[in-house]
Amino acid sequence: MRRELSLAEIFQLGYYWETKILLTAVRLDVFSALGGKESSVAEVAQSIGADQRALGLLLNALVAMKVLVKTGDRFANTDVAKTHLVRSSQSYVGHLLLLHDAEWNNWGKLDETVRTGRSPVTRHVFETDPELGANVLSVLDRIGQQSGPGLAKRLELAGAKTLLDLGGGAGTNAIAFCTHYPQLRAVVFDLPQTLKVAERAVKEAGLEGRITLHAGDFNADSLGGPYDVVLMSDILHYQGPEANAALVKKCFAHLTAGGRLIIKDRFLDEAGTGPAWVTAFAVHIMVNTEKGRCYT
Known part of the structure; x- marks a missing residue:
């Protein structure tokens, strides 16, 4: 009990x-x-x-x-x-804490959000403060470097030749996957300001010849391809169900025959009461994004 x-x-x-x-x-x-x-x-x-x-x-x-x-x-x-x-x-994480501080006032409007069902924000803090956004991405990249190699190994992509890292941020996953699978070439697709961070990371990894950066809006623009693998990592929780359904359908259309769509996100259990951290994160996303949510 x-x-x-x-x-x-x-x-x-x-x-x-x-x-x-x-x-x-x-x-x-x-x-x-x-x-x-x-x-x-x-x-x-x-x-x-x-x-x-x-x-x-x-x-x-x-x-x-x-x-x-x-x-x-x-x-x-x-x-x-x-x-x-x-x-x-080299292990400074203060920028991530500064992001939490920048979102502090939004949390003060949680009661309003619960009553109305509407978030008090219309633009993410990364849009209103690009410098903070770039710094946070660098911290997340450093943290992600610890888990990226393990993820690459678990997914078993030995037969894949092309990967689309959709909303790939600093290119953390693309770098880990291309490092683990020497036959793989990747495209990191994200917003122009985000790819400035990815450009530095890819260059530092020495993978400029195998990782291409594609700037655009993945909901509105062509994704290129086709690809053997499309990775959607931490995208779903920033968008509503309709946008996500359309994006998943779009990703399938850009796969080669027999290609794989891999979705990585913070998911709730069927009851919606766990894992504990994700239940709190779901409230965070409700307050700090216009249409985002965590899914089961």
Whole structure:
């Protein structure tokens, strides 16, 4: 039998304080100001242009949250903060947290969305802030590089010669697949601003001769081909059922005889109550996209 939440746990779920403390620290670049050294409140305040008293409260809270450590009156990053929250680190994920912060106001309108069934946004933050979008794509690319090789191996594409990576972002999957399957050539299809990130990634991988970048709107423009494999990765949840049905039909029309359409997304179970993270993600998508949803 599943254990019910205690009252204390319900209160904990209702507290957003720690979330906003962390996001604010990332936005103020507190962790980069600390870097690999110990600093006083005054030193950090001078570095980021903050009020000492207010910053001191924020830093103390971050210590209690186990993101910083404090020795006497001096603060320092924990190892995990130093690795992932300092901008100069190769493993910096702050841009992804800044995306969450940029979407904060939309979450404040969740009650309105639930009452009306309509999202408060008409344009994704990637459209309104292209620089943030490019930075987030770079972080997602780095994270995806950890899972891409395993995905390529599981899909068994040894017989395929051509792949369309639809909405391919930074080209993470195309790079992983072409690296694993030397006979494969790929097309990454995405918006022009997104392909600027993909261009750098493909060049760094040394795959310019096997991966082509195609700029366009996959709902409106020709997809080229035909292809032995079409990969739709994390597209469905950004669109409504009608657009997705039309896109899936379009993808099938661009396959070779016996070709494969592979769909990778965040799916709910039949009851709609799991996996737990996806149920919350479904609400996130409802609030932050015009017509998106998670599907079963």
